[in-house]
Structures are given as C-alpha cells and as structure tokens.
Amino acid sequence: MRKEESRATALKQQVRQLVCEQRRLLPRLGTRKLYFRLRSTFTHLGLKLGRDKLFAWMKEFGLLIGPKKRYVQTTFSRHHLRKYPNPVKGLPLTHPEQVWASDITYVKTRQGTCYVNLVTDAFSRRIVGYTAAADMEAVSMGRALVMALSAKQTAAGTIHHSDRGLQYCSRLYVGLAIERGLRMSMTQSSDPYENALAERMNCTLKEEFGLGGTLENLGQVKLLLAQAVELYNNHRPHLALNMKTPQQVHQEKIPACLNKPGYC
Numbered sequence: 001m002r003k004e005e006s007r008a009t010a011l012k013q014q015v016r017q018l019v020c021e022q023r024r025l026l027p028r029l030g031t032r033k034l035y036f037r038l039r040s041t042f043t044h045l046g047l048k049l050g051r052d053k054l055f056a057w058m059k060e061f062g063l064l065i066g067p068k069k070r071y072v073q074t075t076f077s078r079h080h081l082r083k084y085p086n087p088v089k090g091l092p093l094t095h096p097e098q099v100w101a102s103d104i105t106y107v108k109t110r111q112g113t114c115y116v117n118l119v120t121d122a123f124s125r126r127i128v129g130y131t132a133a134a135d136m137e138a139v140s141m142g143r144a145l146v147m148a149l150s151a152k153q154t155a156a157g158t159i160h161h162s163d164r165g166l167q168y169c170s171r172l173y174v175g176l177a178i179e180r181g182l183r184m185s186m187t188q189s190s191d192p193y194e195n196a197l198a199e200r201m202n203c204t205l206k207e208e209f210g211l212g213g214t215l216e217n218l219g220q221v222k223l224l225l226a227q228a229v230e231l232y233n234n235h236r237p238h239l240a241l242n243m244k245t246p247q248q249v250h251q252e253k254i255p256a257c258l259n260k261p262g263y264c
Contacts, residue, residue, distance in 0.1 A: 029208065112134065163187045
C-alpha cells in the first residue's frame, strides 16, 4: 500500500512540475489548454492521465485559474464624426484577412494610465497589429493599424470592425484605412457582443499575460505587450481553432488565399 501511495505521490509531483513549466511560459493558461499542450508529454513518459484527473489534481494543487474582474469601458461614441454601418453581423468567416476586429483598452502604471489598441484577424484570431501609448489620440492608436497593414499578405478587401469610438471615427484613422482599401464597420449600439472578439482579446491579454496589473511605466507596458502578443500568436492553443495556435491557422489558410484568385 505504501509503495502505491509513494508512486502516486511521485506521479503527482511529476505532473505538477510539468504544469509549472507550462505556466512559466503561459502563467494563466487554463486546464483544458494545459492538458492539450501536455498530452503528448504524458504519453511519451507513459503517464496515463485523462483530462478529468488533471482537473482534479489541479484543484488539489491549488492551480486552477479563477475569473478576473471586468474592466472599465474606454469608448466615447457621443461625437459628431461619421459612424459606419455593421456589415460584419451575420457574415460567415471563411479566410484570414477577411475581417479585422479592433478595440482599445487601458493599462494602469505607476506613472499614469496607458492605452493599448489591438487589431485581430477574426478568422485566425491572430493579433496582426498592436500599439501602446500614453494617450488615446488617433495618431497613437493608428500605429496598430499601420502595423497590420504593413504585414497584410493578400489583396483581400478586408473589413475593419470596431466600436464607434472617437479614434476609430477620426479622419486620420478612417483615411488611413480607406486609402489602403479597407472597408469600415462599426457597432450599432453599446452591446459588447457586436465587437465581442476584440473585447475578448483585450481581456485575454490582461488576464493571462500580466497586463491587468499595475505596471511601472509605458516602457514596461510596451515590452510586456510585445511578449504577450508573441506568446498568444505562437504558443497558446485556442479552443475555437481546434487547439491550434492563431499563427498555425494563419499560415495554413493564407497560401490558399494567395493561390486562388478571387478567394481573398
């Protein structure tokens, strides 16, 4: 009996060590994604461990991830600038660079509030553009769009979807988008589900990659944001992508777009 207990204890410690190694890379990775990343390692080591048992052990270890608080809304939509309709609602997503979703969130630092703008490909969930600044001016937030446009691979008539915030409706931001062939799309109400993907991306970076705490300064925000995007795009498995990473899906589907005229 003692041998069996000792073997079970050793197995748990081995699994805990593997989990902690994954958490060092992705500190708030959920148990389902952890199991997917570790499944081949378990098999290689001859560990017979199902997902339900891993959940139970994670609870025993005190390593389950709890929910975080909701964040403050940064959108100011009561302005006189032109607001665009929402052609994205009900649109089937079939390929990368079909729809980009964008949203602005705040990050607290000891030197004041900073703002982050993300541009995310709605099909692959890949973050294609990002920026952090000490203000929410259109020129500052527009740097994320410039990054996305500079990396655009297809001639697709991409739709840029966002809320009706002042920055997204500004002449500078809209002019940059339309000049490069993007079609503007905006939410029609304050319903968060109209821009759910972009808002969820902000929450993910805050909850899983350390941007939700109080950082030192803008420099640290920029550094942590770049690291978070790299980890999210290239290492974090995504439930909606059948546990592939956004980068994997993007790389798989972009060649089809390039090789099929009219597809993108």
